[in-house]
Amino acid sequence: MTIFQIIILILIAIVCFKAVRKLLKKEISFLLFASWIGLWLIVALIAIFPSIVNRLADFVGIGRGVDLIIYLSIISLFYMLFKINLRQNKIEKNISELVRKIAMENYHDGKTKDDV
């Protein structure tokens, strides 16, 4: 096993350990935990047996296994950015609606000096 593989596996172990702690503290859902652990187990598997990716790359017609990983990573990152952007817009819209609703229900009428 190379030094690079060992570093990768140590990093994955740290990430998984943190995920378990977050699950135990109920900071993340089980679904998110399982997806996160699943992703890193695949990365660990590829780190230990890099030939798997090469075979997969050959199968889909991409020259090198590393290229396949880079392509898939870029596509996944763009998709995640898109989803995060949508989620952020939705949260901003919800906050705005909440702020406006509270404001509308608590206005001050200076003519009667009443707070509604």
Next chain:
Amino acid sequence: MRTCVVIPAYNEARRIGEVIPQVLDLGFEIIVVDDGSRDDTPEIAKNFPIIIVRHFLNQGQGAALKTGTELAIKLGFDFIVHFDADGQHEARNIAELVEVLHDYEVALGSRFLCVESEIPKKKRMILMLAKIFSQWLLQLEFSDPQSGLRAFRASAADRLDWQKNDFQHCTEILNLIIRNELRYKEIPVKINYDDYSTSKEVKPKISMGWKLIINKFID
């Protein structure tokens, strides 16, 4: 017929105390929407016989105008006027806008139809670019697309459900006027520029243009 002047205000403590009496003196009712100010804007506004509604978080002028407009509709006003808190707008123009609403559903103030407005050179150039941008790319044929002085019949305002909280609300409102086929008229209004109001303005950025183009295609 009851008219309500909606004044969105964010950190306008220096000017709001001068603007409110100018409008009240002409006999109009006022809703000030304090958009999460961190200065004394709401305290100063409370010294006047007006309605004050407060956003506990700053949301932007578009959101403040929407809150004020919806409250005015809810309270049964017939005409709704949007008016700036920084002293750029002249209270005498409100009556002229409202007069237009007897024949039209929307009245829009335009500084380019008026010879009185002394627009600073830099500001004039920016506004002209914004106008060309609106006409060519967004296909909005208005003489002053960035004007914040406008008036609606309540029935018309009720149909304008703008969503943009930031600077884009001006263009969005114009788009909605066209989409809802509302009858509108532009009238000349005078805009006053001084150091205070100029310093409060949103500085133009290229990203603003991109946002408008992207939203045009998405919508």
